[in-house]
Amino acid sequence: MNANPVFNMHIPTKLLFGCGEIKRLATEKLPGRRAMIIVSAGGSMRRHGYLDKVIRLLTENDVSTIVYDKILPNPIKAHVMEAACICRERGCDFIVGLGGGSTIDSAKAIAVMARQEGDFWDYVIGGSGKGRLVKEALPVVAIPTTAGTGTEVDPWAVITNEERQEKIGFGSDKTYPALSIVDPELMLSIPPQLTAYQGFDAFFHAAEGFIANCATPVSDLFALEAIRLLYKYLPVAVNDGRNLKARAKVAWASTLAGMVESTSSCTSEHSLEHAMSACYPQLPHGAGLIAVSEAYFETFRNDCMKRYMKMAEVMTQQKSNRPSDFIDALVRMKKSCGVDDIRLSQWGLKAEDLPQLVQNARDTMGGLFTLDPRPLTDEEVLAIYQASFR
Amino acid sequence: MNANPVFNMHIPTKLLFGCGEIKRLATEKLPGRRAMIIVSAGGSMRRHGYLDKVIRLLTENDVSTIVYDKILPNPIKAHVMEAACICRERGCDFIVGLGGGSTIDSAKAIAVMARQEGDFWDYVIGGSGKGRLVKEALPVVAIPTTAGTGTEVDPWAVITNEERQEKIGFGSDKTYPALSIVDPELMLSIPPQLTAYQGFDAFFHAAEGFIANCATPVSDLFALEAIRLLYKYLPVAVNDGRNLKARAKVAWASTLAGMVESTSSCTSEHSLEHAMSACYPQLPHGAGLIAVSEAYFETFRNDCMKRYMKMAEVMTQQKSNRPSDFIDALVRMKKSCGVDDIRLSQWGLKAEDLPQLVQNARDTMGGLFTLDPRPLTDEEVLAIYQASFR
Numbered sequence: 001m002n003a004n005p006v007f008n009m010h011i012p013t014k015l016l017f018g019c020g021e022i023k024r025l026a027t028e029k030l031p032g033r034r035a036m037i038i039v040s041a042g043g044s045m046r047r048h049g050y051l052d053k054v055i056r057l058l059t060e061n062d063v064s065t066i067v068y069d070k071i072l073p074n075p076i077k078a079h080v081m082e083a084a085c086i087c088r089e090r091g092c093d094f095i096v097g098l099g100g101g102s103t104i105d106s107a108k109a110i111a112v113m114a115r116q117e118g119d120f121w122d123y124v125i126g127g128s129g130k131g132r133l134v135k136e137a138l139p140v141v142a143i144p145t146t147a148g149t150g151t152e153v154d155p156w157a158v159i160t161n162e163e164r165q166e167k168i169g170f171g172s173d174k175t176y177p178a179l180s181i182v183d184p185e186l187m188l189s190i191p192p193q194l195t196a197y198q199g200f201d202a203f204f205h206a207a208e209g210f211i212a213n214c215a216t217p218v219s220d221l222f223a224l225e226a227i228r229l230l231y232k233y234l235p236v237a238v239n240d241g242r243n244l245k246a247r248a249k250v251a252w253a254s255t256l257a258g259m260v261e262s263t264s265s266c267t268s269e270h271s272l273e274h275a276m277s278a279c280y281p282q283l284p285h286g287a288g289l290i291a292v293s294e295a296y297f298e299t300f301r302n303d304c305m306k307r308y309m310k311m312a313e314v315m316t317q318q319k320s321n322r323p324s325d326f327i328d329a330l331v332r333m334k335k336s337c338g339v340d341d342i343r344l345s346q347w348g349l350k351a352e353d354l355p356q357l358v359q360n361a362r363d364t365m366g367g368l369f370t371l372d373p374r375p376l377t378d379e380e381v382l383a384i385y386q387a388s389f390r
Numbered sequence: 391m392n393a394n395p396v397f398n399m400h401i402p403t404k405l406l407f408g409c410g411e412i413k414r415l416a417t418e419k420l421p422g423r424r425a426m427i428i429v430s431a432g433g434s435m436r437r438h439g440y441l442d443k444v445i446r447l448l449t450e451n452d453v454s455t456i457v458y459d460k461i462l463p464n465p466i467k468a469h470v471m472e473a474a475c476i477c478r479e480r481g482c483d484f485i486v487g488l489g490g491g492s493t494i495d496s497a498k499a500i501a502v503m504a505r506q507e508g509d510f511w512d513y514v515i516g517g518s519g520k521g522r523l524v525k526e527a528l529p530v531v532a533i534p535t536t537a538g539t540g541t542e543v544d545p546w547a548v549i550t551n552e553e554r555q556e557k558i559g560f561g562s563d564k565t566y567p568a569l570s571i572v573d574p575e576l577m578l579s580i581p582p583q584l585t586a587y588q589g590f591d592a593f594f595h596a597a598e599g600f601i602a603n604c605a606t607p608v609s610d611l612f613a614l615e616a617i618r619l620l621y622k623y624l625p626v627a628v629n630d631g632r633n634l635k636a637r638a639k640v641a642w643a644s645t646l647a648g649m650v651e652s653t654s655s656c657t658s659e660h661s662l663e664h665a666m667s668a669c670y671p672q673l674p675h676g677a678g679l680i681a682v683s684e685a686y687f688e689t690f691r692n693d694c695m696k697r698y699m700k701m702a703e704v705m706t707q708q709k710s711n712r713p714s715d716f717i718d719a720l721v722r723m724k725k726s727c728g729v730d731d732i733r734l735s736q737w738g739l740k741a742e743d744l745p746q747l748v749q750n751a752r753d754t755m756g757g758l759f760t761l762d763p764r765p766l767t768d769e770e771v772l773a774i775y776q777a778s779f780r
Contacts, residue, residue, distance in 0.1 A: 004574070004638050006408030011401070018396030184394070217642055221615055248394050252607055 007216035011262050013142075013153050013176045017255065019248060022143065022183040025057035031139035031178045032093030034064050038083065038107045040071045040099050048189055050145060054098055066090055068110075074281045075102040075109075076162040080120050084113035087138070094139045094178075100198070101149030101158070101285075104142045108157035108175045111138040120159065127166035127364040139178040145186040147237075147251040148198025148286060150205055150258020152180035160278055166364045167278035169270075176262075182255055184248040192238045195250075196337040197286025199234040202226060202254035203333075204289050207297070208267040209260035210311060211304050212371045219264035222256045224314045229253035231315040231329065235336035268361070268369040268376060269296045272384065275360035276349065283347040290334060291342040295387035297327055299380060303373040343390045354385040397606035401652050403532075403543050403566045407645065409638060412533065412573040415447035421529035421568045422483030424454050428473065428497040430461045430489050438579055440535060444488055456480055458500075464671045465492040465499075466552040470510050474503030477528070484529045484568075490588070491539030491548070491675075494532045498547035498565045501528040510549065517556035517754040529568040535576040537627075537641040538588025538676060540595055540648020542570035550668055556754045557668035559660075566652075572645055574638040582628045585640075586727040587676025589624040592616060592644035593723075594679050597687070598657040599650035600701060601694050602761045609654035612646045614704045619643035621705040621719065625726035658751070658759045658766060659686045662774060665750035666739065673737040680724060681732045685777035687717055689770060693763040733780045744775040 016024050035058055037051070045051040055065050068083040087095070087110060095114070097107030113120050115136045125131040142152040151157070155171030190198070206226035209219050230253045236246035273288040301308060301323045308323035315329040334340040358381045362369065369376060406414050425448055427441070435441040445455050458473040477485070477500060485504070487497030503510050505526045515521040532542040541547070545561030580588070596616035599609050620643045626636035663678040691698060691713045698713035705719040724730040748771045752759065759766060 004409045004634060006411060008404065008406045010404040014398065014400040014402075016398045019394045021396060221611055225611055244394060 005216060007218065007263070009218050009263055010173070011153055011176065011259060014179045015153060015182065015255065016180070017182045017252065019183060019185045019244060021181050022053065022186065023057065024181060025054065026060040028061070028179065030061055030063055030094065030141065033062065034090075034092050035094050035096045035141070036083065036087050036090070036092040036110070037065050037067045037096045037098055038071060038103045038110065039067065039069045040073070040103050041069060045099055045145070050098060050186060054096065054143065058096070066092065071099070071103045071106045072281075073102055073284070074160050074167065074277055075106045076160050077120050078162060080106055080109040080113055080159055083110045087114040092138070094141060096141045096143065098143045098145065100144070100146040101151050104144060104149070104151045105157040105159060107140050107142065108137075108151075108177075109159050109170070111140045112175060114138050121161055124168050124170045126168045126367060127161070128164055129168060129170070134172045134174050137174040140175070142177040142180040143186070144180070144182055146190060146194070146198045147187055147247070147254040148201040150202060150254055150261050152177055152182060153255055153258040154261035156261060158274070160281070165278045165360070167274040168364050182251055184244060184251040187247050187251060188242055188244065190241065192241060192338065194284070195241060196234070196238045196339045197284045197290070199230055199237065199250055199254070199337070200290050200339065201286040202257040203230045203234070204269055204293065205257035205266060206230070206260050207311060208269055209257070209264035211300060211307050211373050212264050212267050213373060214371050215264045219260050222259045222263065224310065226253040226256040226260065227311055228314040229256070231333055235333065238337045265371050266368055267372045269293065271361040271365040271368045272296065272357070272381065274365050275357045276344070278360065278364065279353070279357065280347045280349055283344070283349070287339070287342050288344070290339050291344050292384055292388040294327065294331065295384040297330065299376070299384060300373045301327065344388065345390060349389065351389055354389060355382060357385055358382050395606060397608065397653070399608050399653055400563070401543055401566065401649060404569050405543060405572065405645065406570070407572045407642065409573060409575045409634060411571055412443065412576060413447065414571060415444065416450040418451070418569060420451055420453055420484065420531065423452065424480070424482050425484050425486045425531070426473065426477050426480070426482040426500070427455050427457045427486045427488055428461060428493045428500065429457065429459045430463070430493050431459060435489055435535070440488060440576060444486065444533065448486070456482065461489070461493045461496045462671075463492055463674070464550050464557065464667055465496045466550050467510050468552060470496055470499040470503055470549055473500045477504040482528070484531060486531045486533065488533045488535065490534070490536040491541050494534060494539070494541045494567075495547040495549060497530050497532065498527070498541075498545075498567075499549050499560070501530045502565060504528050511551055514558050514560045516558045516757060517551070518554055519558060519560070524562045524564050527564040530565070532567040532570040533576070534570070534572055536580060536584070536588045537577055537637070537644040538591040540592060540644055540651050542567055542572060543645055543648040544651035546651060548664070550671070555668045555750070557664040558754050572641055574634060574641040577637050577641060578632060578634065580631065582631060582728065584674070585631060586624070586628045586729045587674045587680070589620055589627065589640055589644070589727070590680050590729065591676040592647040593620045593624070594659055594683065595647035595656060596620070596650050597701060598659055599647070599654035601690060601697050601763050602654050602657050603763060604761050605654045609650050612649045612653065614700065616643040616646040616650065617701055618704040619646070621723055625723065628727045655761050656758055657762045658771075659683065661751040661755040661758045662686065662747070662771065664755050665747045666734070668750060668754065669743070669747065670737045670739055673734070673739070677729070677732050678734070680729050681734050682774055682778040684717065684721065685774040687720065689766070689774060690763045691717065734778065735780060739779065741779055744779060745772060747775055748772050
């Protein structure tokens with residue numbers, strides 16, 4: 001916090017948090033009577049019985065439902081447009097996003113396109129997006145079943161334009177969920193590796209938001225608590241997925257990190273990752289972030305030393321005198337979560353592709369580079385990719 | 391935070407914070423075109439030029455204004471009803487509360503009664519209030535010029551029923567301000583003693599909210615940061631009122647403590663104080679709280695020991711092993727703010743009145759007693775009053 005900061009805070013979402021809170025779907029005042037439920041194409045929401053449960057609870061609350069179930073792990077624009085079209089035809093008056101970030105982000109984008117003309121990319125800001133103003137959107141109810149994106153309390157929807165290999169985060173004050181229910185019991189079945197990938201996504205939302213040059217006193221508060229909780233509990237949740245206490249702490253940390261997204265911002269680490277997973281859609285977002293993180297944070301080590309030491313202190317609960325204490329703690333955390341040896345080549349990345357990623361990162365989410373602690377050169381960005389590539 | 395807490399968070403207010411931010415009134419999207427501005431009867435908003443400034447900025451934003459300027463330090467129902475009537479007659483579509491808690495709280499109550507039938511006490515919950523449901527309210531813009539109440543980010547409006555000597559906090563999801571602008575530059579002229587009274591009000595919102603049995607992980611975050619900032623900066627702001635950095639820190643702490651109000655709750659310390667200032671309207675709210683605080687917190691010293699030690703730690707920045715470290719720090723803070731010798735008798739309180747205050751505290755804001763760390767007996771409440779009386 002500089003001496004006299006100017007900042008704002010506006011998170012209009014109503015958040016319900018806690019084990020078993022999914023049941024509130026049957027009794028809460030909902031923003032409509034006819035819902036389109038968005039789930040992923042993978043079928044896990046059906047397998048775990050979550051979809052049936054949500055339909056049943058909504059029915060108890062006098063809400064009729066239809067289901068759109070084609071969303072991919074890196075969600076694409078074509079599905080947003082198709083679902084929005086169905087939504088209009090069927091007269092849905094709100095959207096329920098049930099699942100991971102891909103489905104909730106899609107729910108937001110569908111909510112926008114159900115009430116807007118033209119193509120989703122007409123409204124996206126960045127890349128080849130035309131940046132038109134979103135006038136209104138259907139209300140969204142977010143029910144995350146993973147702990148990582150924080151999308152339940154932020155306005156962001158990350159969608160890939162599959163024709164242009166652009167993966168861009170889009171949002172406005174119209175795309176905050178109206179209601180979010182974070183129920184850690186829905187997260188017990190996430191396998192260890194995914195738990196780690198998602199948890200590190202949350203960790204980087206907090207860490208990037210803490211070093212961003214637009215950090216505020218309120219984002220700092222959320223960020224440090226998320227960092228503290230994730231360092232302590234993410235390894236527990238990864239190594240013992242049935243540990244409900246650890247799941248709840250990680251879920252809350254992820255939601256806190258989402259509030260960091262709403263009050264500060266990601267930095268260019270996310271641009272670097274989006275460029276990779278736009279070109280290699282099989283690469284999990286969290287894995288890409290973990291892969292570049294050490295080189296990324298090393299690059300800014302001397303640019304915000306006090307903030308690195310502060311992060312190290314909440315992680316280790318010990319006094320820190322060196323910014324590299326943060327990097328050391330990050331490396332230890334990766335090890336204890338079993339993700340210290342990520343090989344980008346396993347998802348098809350090649351060393352010779354790295355230079356073109358630099359341009360993609362600048363083109364599609366270039367804005368985040370302006371929020372870094374200091375401006376990065378293209379050579380530095382390439383060096384981060386190269387140091388991270390195995 | 392117990393192992394698996396269930397909680398919620400919903401603060402729909404858009405908050406703009408920072409020195410000079412009052413200017414945003416001229417450019418922000420406002421919730422109407424015709425505002426009723428509420429100020430106190432004391433005339434300080436005119437003397438300091440704040441009222442003229444607000445009218446000018448609203449005019450720049452194409453908003454026409456009328457002014458209601460009768461609000462008392464302990465605001466009364468008669469003024470709420472009168473202003474709401476004028477508001478309807480003149481077709482105002484939003485209310486601006488400019489000043490201390492009394493005017494912003496009045497603005498909320500007026501916003502309710504401009505859209506409701508009957509009497510304000512028909513809607514108040516507690517005392518002789520009838521608890522009817524508030525269906526809608528005009529939007530409120532809050533511009534605090536004091537740092538203490540936190541009313542800019544909570545739904546509460548504390549109004550006195552002057553016919554019944556009931557002073558009750560009322561609020562619903564309809565009474566959050568739509569927009570709040572917290573500009574520490576508007577607080578530079580608050581005299582030292584008022585600065586202390588108001589700052590301690592914020593401190594107790596945070597400390598009570600931290601020991602309340604309904605505290606949540608999110609309210610804890612806000613509360614501890616408010617407690618830390620107030621311990622460090624309130625004495626600076628009291629002793630050097632022109633210190634803008636200290637004013638800004640205290641203002642932010644007060645807003646954080648308001649968010650505690652919205653996510654946890656005050657405890658019965660506030661009921662004890664409301665009973666006193668309902669009967670002795672000259673007694674400043676903060677002075678009443680300061681007077682009872684030592685005996686009040688002493689009463690619960692062994693009921694939430696860890697929480698007392700945690701508060702002591704953020705205050706002193708040293709490890710604490712005894713709950714009484716918190717009380718010691720509180721006493722030191724009072725001394726350094728020059729409010730360690732408050733004599734309730736100076737506002738007309740008499741020792742023989744104390745027993746009837748116990749009943750008043752139970753009758754009017756009795757609900758807060760259920761949120762204490764443990765239930766207090768009437769004998770204990772009386773003992774707190776007696777120990778605090780000089």
